[in-house]
Amino acid sequence: MAALMRRYGVGARWYDVLSGERPVYRAGRLAGISLLDLSPGDAVVDLGCGTGLNFALLLDATGPSGVVIGIDRSAEMLAVAQRRIDREGWGDRVRLIRADAAELQPEAVTRTVTELRGGGDGRADALLATYSLSVITEREEAWRRARACLRPxxxxxxxxxxxxxxxxxxxxxxARLACATGGADISARPWRMLERDAVDPASVRRVERKGGHIVAVVATVDGGSPL
Ligand SMILES: C[S@@+](CC[C@H](N)C(=O)[O-])C[C@H]1O[C@@H](n2cnc3c(N)ncnc32)[C@H](O)[C@@H]1O
Incomplete structure (x- = not known):
């Protein structure tokens, strides 16, 4: 645990360059976000958002009224994400919440979405988790809490x-070395939680990239269940 905190603490400022983003991992976020059928104005929860590498893609896909809530436990990763938000002028569309995903209070997310949208019940339209659930040790609880932020x-x-x-x-x-360096469990296959909890098996879509090393799965989920 302490090693993980250090990994996404001191290493935060180097994450974008050293994480293999360009040669390998960007392909997965591009595939996942294009599979997500985002509409203009959607609110998206980015779980374990790190330095915010998904934000530009999500804002592009949701248009000028779309909003993004980034959640992460690491203050250092969030500091890099906040600098990105400030630099790009996304302050009225992207908010960060510092929380352990396994202890996330869905109300903190819905309150923030309501604030950004200037009304509504605050439940989000979509959830994205890129390379984070394999790092989060209590992933079932994190997944349950993240789903509770969503609309049906x-x-x-x-x-x-x-x-x-x-x-x-x-x-x-x-690949194993890259995962071990990032503290990820390469055998976790967290997308299985999504396949299991999809409201309709026909809604499950899956693509693989980089010789099957990266898997992106999208499905419709129930959302909105109180904890
Ligand atoms: C490999 S990085 C992925 C970051 C980002 N999603 C991306 O695609 O670049 C994993 C992230 O998960 C975060 N994380 C790890 N455990 C967490 C937890 N229990 N709750 C919230 N965030 C956590 C780390 O701080 C880190 O930013």
Missing amino acids: GAQACIVDMQPPRGFWRVLSPL
Whole structure:
């Protein structure tokens, strides 16, 4: 736990350059966000948002009235995310909440969405978790709490990692090293929670990138259940 805090603490300012974003992991966020059927004005919860690498893509997909709530436990990662928000002038569309995902209070999220939208019940339209649920140790609880922030019929998307497949298995040691360095459990396959909890199995869509190392799954979920 202490090692993980250090990893996303001191390392926060180097995360965007050292995390393999351009060569590898951006492909997963692009795939996941394009699978999420976002509409103009949607409110999206970005769980374990880190330095905010999803924000520009989410704001593009939701248009000028879309809003994003980024949740993360690391003050240092959030500080980088906040600098990004300030630099890009997204302050009226993106808010950050510092919380352990396994202790997240859904009301903190709905209150923030209501504030940004200037009304409404604050339940979000979509949830995105990129490379975070494999790092979050209490992932079932985090998943349950994140879902409670959503409206019924919301879309959720989990993008995460597994060992590469087929020919690409030669890169397995590298993938395992990348995951271990980031504190991720490469065998967690957190998208299975989404496949399990989808309201309709027909709503589940899945794509793989980088030789199967990255998996993006989207489905419609119930959302809105009180804790
Ligand atoms: C590999 S980074 C992914 C960041 C971002 N989603 C991305 O795609 O670049 C994992 C993030 O999960 C956060 N995290 C780990 N455990 C957490 C927890 N229990 N609650 C909230 N955030 C957590 C870390 O602080 C870190 O920012």
